[in-house]
Amino acid sequence: MSQSAPRRVIPIKPEPVSTLAAAELARIESVCVALSNLPGALLPILHGIQDALGYIPKDAVPLVAKRLNLSIAEVHGVVSFYHYFRTERPGRHVLHVCRAEACQARGSVALETHAQASLGVGWHGTTADGAITLEPVYCLGNCALGPAIMLDHRLVGRVTPESFDALVAAARTGS
C-alpha cells in the first residue's frame, strides 16, 4: 500500500424521520423478524408487508434494507420491478381486470373501458370514495371463461358491464 491521504469517509445521511404510525411500524417489524432468515427473504417479506398493510410504505424500504443488509436502492429496485407491489395505500378493495389476449377475444377491451368510465379512474387509480383501486393484470388463468376479473383475490368469470357494476356496488356496501 502506498502512503496516501487517509481515506475520506462519506458520512451516511441519517434516515429521514419515518412517517409510519407505531402500529404499522410494529407490523413491519414483526414480518421482518418472522421471515428474514429465509434464503432469498426479500420477496416473502415484501409480500408479508403488503398482506399486512395493503401496500409497502416508502418508509418501510430502509427498515427492510437494514434488516437484510441490503442497500435502500436494492430494495427499492425490487419493489418497483414487480407490478404487484404497490407503494401507495389502496382503496378498501382492489380490483384487477385481465387485459390478456384470451379475455380480449371475449370482449375485455370494452370491459376495461367500462371499468374506467364507471369508476372514474384510470389504471392504478383509487375511486374518490376510497372504495376501489383499479389495477390491470395479465392473465388470471380463467381463459375459457373470460372476461375475468379478480376482486380482492376472488376470481370472477364471464364479467359483463352489468355484473361488473353489481360487484362494485356490493363491494361498496360491504355485502
Add this chain to the structure above:
Amino acid sequence: MTALRIFVPGDSAARSVGADDTARAIAKEAQRRGLTLDLVRNGSRGMLWLEPLVEIETPAGRMAYGPVSAPDVPAILDALLQDRQQGQGRAHALELGLTSEIPYFKKQDRLTFARVGIVDPASLDEYVAHEGYRGLAQALTMEPAAIVASVTESGLRGRGGAAFPAGIKWKTVLGAAGDQKYVVCNADEGDSGTFSDRMIMEGDPFVLIEGMTIAGLATGATRGYLYLRWEYPDAKRALDNAIAAATARGYLGADILGSGRRFELEVRLGAGAYICGEETSLLESLEGKRGQVRFKPPLPALQGLFGKPTVINNVITLASVPIILARGAEFYRNFGMGRSRGTLPVQLAGNIKQGGLVEIAFGLSLRELLYDYGGGSASGRPIRAVQVGGPLGAYLPESQFDTAIDYESFAAIKAMLGHGGIVAFDDRVDMAAQARYAMEFCATESCGKCTPCRIGSTRGVEVIDRLRGGDQSAKQETLLRDLCETMTHGSLCALGGLTAYPVLSALDHFPEDFRPVHVPA
C-alpha cells in the same frame, strides 16, 4: 338411505362462475330434506363451459349436471330422489349423462390429469388409493441414474414452452458437483390462454409434489421451491395444505418413507412479473432480486439457484413424472408422434364455445381441437385467427388449422406450441391491434436488460401506429420488419426474442388489417 355423494368443483374457474353458491345451495337443500350429504369439492373435469359441473354418485357411475346454478338445485334433487325411489330416470334438463361418457372427456388421453376432477384434491388417502405415490415407491428402489434414464427414455420434453428434453436436464444436474442442489418448479403460468398448471395444482396437488420429490431423488437435490404466481391464491392454499399433509405422513421431509433420503419443499409467491416465467429470471426472483434474465452459460443445471446445480421444470413436466415411473417409460412414449412423445394438456380458450382442458397424445390437428372439441367460436361467428403458445406465439389463419399438435410441426410454420394454450378469435378481431398489443405487452413486461426488447418494443408500438395512420406506410412496414429482426437476434430470452412471432404472423397472414385506417384522399 346411504349418504348422497355429490361433487361440486372447488377449482377457481368453477368458483368464478358460481360453484360456491351451488355448493351452498346443495348443502341447504340436503339439510332441508333431511338427507345425509357427502359433498366433495373436487378439481374441475376441464369442461369449463359446463361449470359449475355437478356430479352425483350413482350405482352406474357419476352422473353429470351442468351448468348448475344455485336456483337449479332443488329441481335436480327432486329428479334424483324420484329416480332413486322409482328406480328409473326422470331426466332433468341439465343432465348430461355419465361424466365418463361425455365425448369431450371420453376421447382424451388423461395421463397427467388422470385424477383431476375425480378425487378430493385435499385427501392424501384418495391420492394414494388412485395410484398416487407409486412412482415415488418405484423411484426409491432405483439408482438416481436409472431414474434419469427412465425419464429420458420416456421422451418427456419440457412442457413450459421450450420443449427441452427433461432427462437431459436432469442428467446434467445429477452429474454436477455440489454440496447443495435444488429442484425448482416453475409455476409462474403467465401465458394468456393457459391454465393447465393451475388446474393440476388445485385439482391434484400431490402429483406435483410427488414429481418434484422424484426429481430430487434422481439428481441428489434435497430442497425444492415451487415458484407460484400471486394470481393463483387457490393453488397456493391447495399446495400449502398438500405439502403439510405429505410432510406429516413422511412423503416429504428428512427421511422419505424411511429411506433415509431427504426432500423438503416450500411455496414462494411471485409478484406479477411475466418475465419471471423465464427460468433464469425466476431464479433471480427466488433469490430476492429483480427478475432480470441471466446470461447462459452457466446453465442453471450447473449454477442455478444461489449458484448451485438446479433442476428447473414447469408444473406439467414435473407432474408427468410420477406416471412415467409408475407405469414405465415405454407406456408414456407410446403416446405421441415423431419427437413429441406422451401427451399435452391443451387448453382451449378465448372465443371458443366449449373451452376447457383437453389432454391428448401429440398428433391431433389444430382444426380437430377447435371444432371437434371446441365446437367452434362462442359467438357463433367464423374463427378468423388463433394464437397458440401465449403472448409470444404466432397468430395462425384458417389455412394453417391443419397443423398437427407437435413441436416440430409448429416450428416448421414459424409458430410454437409453447405451454399448449390455444386462444381463438372470431372475425371481429383487428389483427393490427393484436400486433400492437404484442409490442405493448413486451414493453410492459420487459425486464430491461436487453435494449432491443426494452426500447424496441416501445418503438414497435409507435411504428404500428404510424403504419396504420397512413404515414409512409410502406416505409413503416420495412422498419417494423427490421425492428422485429433486431429484437429477435438482440434479446437474451424469449420475451424480446419471440415478440416478432405474433407481430409478423399478424402482418403476414392478415395484411388487410394493417392498411391505413384513414385512406388519404
